[in-house]
Amino acid sequence: xxxxLRIAHAGPATMENDDYVGSTTLKEIxxxxxxxxxxxxxxxxxxxxxxxxxxxxxxxxALEVAHVSIGGVTPFVPxxxxxxxxxxxxNDEVAYAFMEGPFTDEIRxxxxxxxxxxxxxxxxxxxxxxxxxxxxxxxxxxxxxxxxIRTISSPLQQEFVASLGAAATPxxxxxxxxxxxxxxxxxxxxxxxxxxxxxxxxxxxxVILDRHTFLFGYYFISDExxxxxxxxxxxxxxxxxxxxxxxxxxxxxxxxxxxxAAFEEAGGTIYTPTEADRETFLGARQAMQDWxxxxxxxxxxxxxxxxxxxxxxxxxxxx
Amino acid sequence: MxxxxxxxxxxxxxxxxxxxxxxxxLLGVLVVTMMLSVIMRYVFTSPLSWSDDLSLICLVWxxxxxxxxxxxxxxxxxxGLVQAxxxxxAKLVNLAIxxxxxxxxxxxxxxxxxxxxxxxxxxxxxxxxxxxxxIYAAIPVGFALIIPFCIEGALSQFLAPREREAA
Amino acid sequence: MxxxxxxxxxxxxxxxxxxxxxxxxxxxxxxxxGKATMVQIxxxxxxxGVNQFPLLxxxxxxxxxxxxxxxxxxxxxxxxxxxxxxxxxxxxxxVNILSSVMFAGLSGSAVxxxxxxxxxxxxxxxxxxxxxxxxxAVTAASSIIGPVIPPSIIMIVYAYIMNVSVGALxxxxxxxxxxxxxxLMAMTAILARKHDFLRREGAPSRQEMVSGVSxxxxxxxxxxxxxGGILLGIVSPTEAAxxxxxxxxxLSFVIRSLTLRDIPALLATAxxxxxxxxxxxxxxxxxxxxxxxxxxxxxxxxxxxxxxxxPIVFLLLVNVVLLVVxxxxxxxxxxxxxxxxxxxxxxxxxxxxxxxxxxxCLNLTIGLATPPFGxxxxxxxxxxxxxxxxxxxxxLPFYVVHLIVLLAITLIPALSLTLPKLLxxxx
Ligand code: NA
Ligand code: NA
Numbered sequence: 001x002x003x004x005l006r007i008a009h010a011g012p013a014t015m016e017n018d019d020y021v022g023s024t025t026l027k028e029i030x031x032x033x034x035x036x037x038x039x040x041x042x043x044x045x046x047x048x049x050x051x052x053x054x055x056x057x058x059x060x061x062a063l064e065v066a067h068v069s070i071g072g073v074t075p076f077v078p079x080x081x082x083x084x085x086x087x088x089x090x091n092d093e094v095a096y097a098f099m100e101g102p103f104t105d106e107i108r109x110x111x112x113x114x115x116x117x118x119x120x121x122x123x124x125x126x127x128x129x130x131x132x133x134x135x136x137x138x139x140x141x142x143x144x145x146x147x148x149i150r151t152i153s154s155p156l157q158q159e160f161v162a163s164l165g166a167a168a169t170p171x172x173x174x175x176x177x178x179x180x181x182x183x184x185x186x187x188x189x190x191x192x193x194x195x196x197x198x199x200x201x202x203x204x205x206x207v208i209l210d211r212h213t214f215l216f217g218y219y220f221i222s223d224e225x226x227x228x229x230x231x232x233x234x235x236x237x238x239x240x241x242x243x244x245x246x247x248x249x250x251x252x253x254x255x256x257x258x259x260x261a262a263f264e265e266a267g268g269t270i271y272t273p274t275e276a277d278r279e280t281f282l283g284a285r286q287a288m289q290d291w292x293x294x295x296x297x298x299x300x301x302x303x304x305x306x307x308x309x310x311x312x313x314x315x316x317x318x319x
Numbered sequence: 320m321x322x323x324x325x326x327x328x329x330x331x332x333x334x335x336x337x338x339x340x341x342x343x344x345l346l347g348v349l350v351v352t353m354m355l356s357v358i359m360r361y362v363f364t365s366p367l368s369w370s371d372d373l374s375l376i377c378l379v380w381x382x383x384x385x386x387x388x389x390x391x392x393x394x395x396x397x398x399g400l401v402q403a404x405x406x407x408x409a410k411l412v413n414l415a416i417x418x419x420x421x422x423x424x425x426x427x428x429x430x431x432x433x434x435x436x437x438x439x440x441x442x443x444x445x446x447x448x449x450x451x452x453x454i455y456a457a458i459p460v461g462f463a464l465i466i467p468f469c470i471e472g473a474l475s476q477f478l479a480p481r482e483r484e485a486a
Numbered sequence: 487m488x489x490x491x492x493x494x495x496x497x498x499x500x501x502x503x504x505x506x507x508x509x510x511x512x513x514x515x516x517x518x519x520g521k522a523t524m525v526q527i528x529x530x531x532x533x534x535g536v537n538q539f540p541l542l543x544x545x546x547x548x549x550x551x552x553x554x555x556x557x558x559x560x561x562x563x564x565x566x567x568x569x570x571x572x573x574x575x576x577x578x579x580x581v582n583i584l585s586s587v588m589f590a591g592l593s594g595s596a597v598x599x600x601x602x603x604x605x606x607x608x609x610x611x612x613x614x615x616x617x618x619x620x621x622x623a624v625t626a627a628s629s630i631i632g633p634v635i636p637p638s639i640i641m642i643v644y645a646y647i648m649n650v651s652v653g654a655l656x657x658x659x660x661x662x663x664x665x666x667x668x669x670l671m672a673m674t675a676i677l678a679r680k681h682d683f684l685r686r687e688g689a690p691s692r693q694e695m696v697s698g699v700s701x702x703x704x705x706x707x708x709x710x711x712x713x714g715g716i717l718l719g720i721v722s723p724t725e726a727a728x729x730x731x732x733x734x735x736x737l738s739f740v741i742r743s744l745t746l747r748d749i750p751a752l753l754a755t756a757x758x759x760x761x762x763x764x765x766x767x768x769x770x771x772x773x774x775x776x777x778x779x780x781x782x783x784x785x786x787x788x789x790x791x792x793x794x795x796x797p798i799v800f801l802l803l804v805n806v807v808l809l810v811v812x813x814x815x816x817x818x819x820x821x822x823x824x825x826x827x828x829x830x831x832x833x834x835x836x837x838x839x840x841x842x843x844x845x846x847c848l849n850l851t852i853g854l855a856t857p858p859f860g861x862x863x864x865x866x867x868x869x870x871x872x873x874x875x876x877x878x879x880x881x882l883p884f885y886v887v888h889l890i891v892l893l894a895i896t897l898i899p900a901l902s903l904t905l906p907k908l909l910x911x912x913x
Contacts, residue, residue: 006779045649047778047826049534052451056437062527075441075451114440148364153371154444167364170371172539172722178653181910182718199912342761343753346545353546353728357721374542381545382536382768385761386505394503394762395816395861401501416502423510426517430525434533437526454537458529 001039003229005030005237007065008054013044016197018127018255019067020044022217022248026065030240034233052076059115061224066118068218069126071154073107076114079300080107081156085292086212087285088308092253095214097311099123099249106303111220119223121238124245125252126217127191133204134187135180139271141165141280150176150188155295156288157189160212163287180204191215192259193252201266208271210281217248324478327471331391334464338388342381349377369445376443376454383461390468414476421469424462431459488780490515494773505762508769508819512776528772535771535822536764539724540646544594545760546727547637550734551593552756555602556748557738559705563588564606566702571671573689576678578614579624580671582607586628587667590635591709592730594642596854596862599629604869616683619880622870626862626877627884628670630851633817635663636713637730640817640847642723643767647825650839652723653716654911658844658902660713662895666848669887677883704737717909763818770819774826783827790831797835801842801896804828805849812853816861820850840913844902848895852888855881 007026011019020042027040048054048063051072057063066072074081083103089095108120138144145165151157158168166187171179179185180203187204189212195201219241226234264270273281292301356370401409438452494511498504509532516524554560567584574580585603593599604625611621633640636656645652677683690698712730715721721729738744777783794800811820825846832842854862857878867874895901903913 043778048775049530052441053530053534056441056530057527059440060433060437060523060526062521062523075444078442078447153368155368155447158368167366169360169366177912178651178910182720184720202912339754339758342757343750346549346753346757346760349542349545350549350728350731353542353724354732357725357728360725361721371539375537375539378542378545378764379533379537381757382761382764385758386765388758389762389765392758394505394765396501396503397498398501400499412500416497416500419497419502419510420506423506423513426513426525427509427529430513430522431529434526434529455529455533458533 001036003034003038003233004041005038005064005225006041006043006048007067008043008046008048008057008063009067010046010051010069011044013042016255017044018125018193018248018252019217021251022067022124022219022244025247026240026244029243030237033236033240038229038233038237055115055118055220058220058222059118061117061222064222064225066220068220069215070218071152072220073111073218074154077110079296080110081154082292082296082300082304083107083216084156084213085285085301085304086160086288087282088304089214090312093315094308094311095125096249097314098307099125099216101307101311101314103303103307106307107218112223117223118220119226120218121221121226122219122241122245124217124219125215125249127215128193128252128256129209129211130189130191130213130215131207131209131211132187132189133195133200133207135183135204135206136186137206137269137271138187138208139273140277141283144187147186148184150179150185156292159291160284160288161189163284163291164281176200177203191256192263193255196259196262201263201268205267206269206271207263208273210273210278212281212284217245219245321478324471324474327467327474331467331471334387334467335391338384338464342384342388345377345381345384349374349381352377372443372445379454380457383457384464386461387464387468390465410476414473417469417473417476421466421473424466424469427462428459428466431456431462435459488515488782489518490773490776490780504816504819505765505769508766508773512772515776528776531775532768532772535768538646540642540652541764541767543637543642543652543724543727544639544763545756546724546731547594547639548598548760548763549752549756550727550730551595551598551602552752553731553734553738553744554592554705554708556744556752557734558741558743559592559708559734559737560589560602561606562702562705563592564603565698566706569690569695569698574675574678576674576683578607578611578616579620579674579678579683582611582621582624583628583631583667583670583674586625586631587635587664588706588709590632590663591713592637592705593632594637594639596629596632596851597865599632600625600862600865600869603629604866608870617880618870619872619876622866622872622877623880623884624670624674625870626855626866627881627888628667629862629866630855630888631663631666631670633851634659634666634848636660636716637723637727638847639763640821640850641843643818644821644825644843644847647822648829648839648843650843651911653909654840654906654913655843655847656713656723657717657906657909657911658840658913659847660905661901662844662848662891665894665901666888666891669891670884673883673887708733708737766816766819767822770822773819774823777823778826783829786827786831791834795835797837798897800831800835801837801845804842804845805892805896808846808849809853809856812850812856812860817847817850817854820853821846838899838903838913840906840911841899841902845892845896848892852892855888856885 007023009019009023011017013020023042030038030040051068052075054066055072058066070084104123141164147166148169149161149166150171151161151168153170161168169185352370352374356367360366401412435452435455438455439450441451443449490511493514494507497510498507512528513525564585567581571580571584586599589599608621612618636659641655645655712726715726716723811824854860863874866877906913
């Protein structure tokens, strides 16, 4: 082989994990289509560093590809936390259309303005919708009041939980199981696949599928490395990313259904909120947008809302 | 020669003292921050968002300033082999090792500049007025502070014990 | 063999401090290869190795230990141990070991055990007619219980490297630590009979018992508070360390063994030893990253899995490798470097990560007390002024106990896993 592409991601090295499925697809396609001239090495489980750190490595051309969530982007461009704002994306179809739309180019340009060598080449579904998993049943926002909900230590996530009247409690991922089983926290916001693969269903028995945020996965490549490839190989690599992202998206949709089924089978209760019950959560949507504007200004929020409207229109036109 | 060496020793003593004071202070801040964080979480059930990041900043700077603070006492090393060598040879090896550590420190400072610059593109999420680069700076600063110690260590191989004591 | 490993090993053998040698090899190798940008990322890995939330527990536990030492709490523990087992044949040797078991509940490091208890127990045992080297041997041999019974600095390091729960690991170390204590006391009983050790202490009077227990009661609550908090999931290990600091301070102020004026000196000592531990972790994480991108763990996993697919054979092999590694490297860096290397193989064999962690930690702490480069041995030699060789010879019967306990822990996973399972940790 003449070139090596190393890709780093967070998930564990198992075909039950969407990151790994994405990376593996990338490996298969690029190695086959380049006739073995490019070798792909996968570094799962954050072993090369955290999201921010692998982004810096790509920017220094010391790593070829970083596959991160929005958490890998916001430390460099805080405004981009706009894609994490709650209850803006209504459903799968719109989320997919949004992903395909021009907003992705905006993200690419904004990141390259800060990290000139770090080019966004593909976006995928990075782990489905986040919902509230709790030890007690929750049907309306009022039920969440006073509950201690685990978040990562991100101001946006903490603010969101607080705006629903719950107490945001930062707990390390590795300690979450015990924290849930002993009542240090009463719930956590995740996707069902995460819950099932970490056996958290043993300690949380209820989920309300409020689907507040859609998780995206972003593939960033070292621009210098990409440009140094012969043109035919550049095409091979870029096509590889498109397919890997598509495969990951497809895998996540399949996994979520299976995970939800497994959650119920293991004794968990799934509540899909009625229109009226979901309405009770939407106060938080406006509160979070106000909070965002105060912190980062109108510009990116407007871009985001416009992009979502466009995506909705595109979906409507297609149906 | 002895006078210059004496000045170097005095400089290093000062560095070690200042670093020791700084790392004691950083540990103090770390402990108080963590105490506050525990109290806010358990007594007032309103956790602080910045306490984790502030504690980590103290931890990182304490660690890297501890590099210079620990140079006099000597960092853990495998000394058996060198001690078994005949004295002139042992001195030569010691000289080479001090020179190698000096080289390492200079390299870390040199490449540390690019590292810190990279960190300036990034904020600390819970304290978004603070650039990560200021925390990254602990690495080149910590290694820069050991440079005079390496020079002292290398030179002291040439000085007779009496000269060393005079210094 | 990759160039960076050669450079690091040569530099370390020629007495370059380990913390520098671990960075020296990788950085120089990058420059030789003309990959200067990788140096910058190497620095990032050094930084990232230190910049870890779980590691905050390390300076806190070290500080708590310093406070308890300065605050007369350690002496009260030893006194309590003396009342409990001092009247047995070989009394003070038993006291030495039991003190280490009790001290282990407060302290996370073997070196802290040697320096705190050694300076107290070795002169006392000498006065009672034991040879100084035997007294030192008992101290060194029992000090390794410190990081096996929680809290434990190396377990904190392991948990964050291998992404397992610190609480579960702490729970898993409990029984093995007690077992080690019992084993060493059994060996002491055998030696006491064989060499006819004196039995100097009389059985304690009722009054002595009451005052000793009441003086030792609150200090002995410390481990209960730390462990209870963590094991019951009320606090994270880092928060438990904060609580330990607060408790030690309050206790020391109440018994008036400490004043505010003592605090700066305690902070200085604790920050220096914490920095030393963390510097090792930083440079080991740089070195470990280098091993990783050079593909060493993957190659090794393939090689080992080619040799055997039997988990027991694998664990025994691991024991041999780790004992050797532990002889040369401090436990923290050893875990950082070896853990990720052995991890893939372990997962390939369906061994419980918690069981594996205990085997690994026990192994590496034993390495601290074995020649040629055991840190505990050096500190013991410094405390007692006995040559390392003499200490090692006197320790031979205790090494036998170490190995037997290690084998038992390796072959019987239930010894480690039962307690965490009972407490509801996923194992
Ligand atoms: Na301990
Ligand atoms: Na002992």
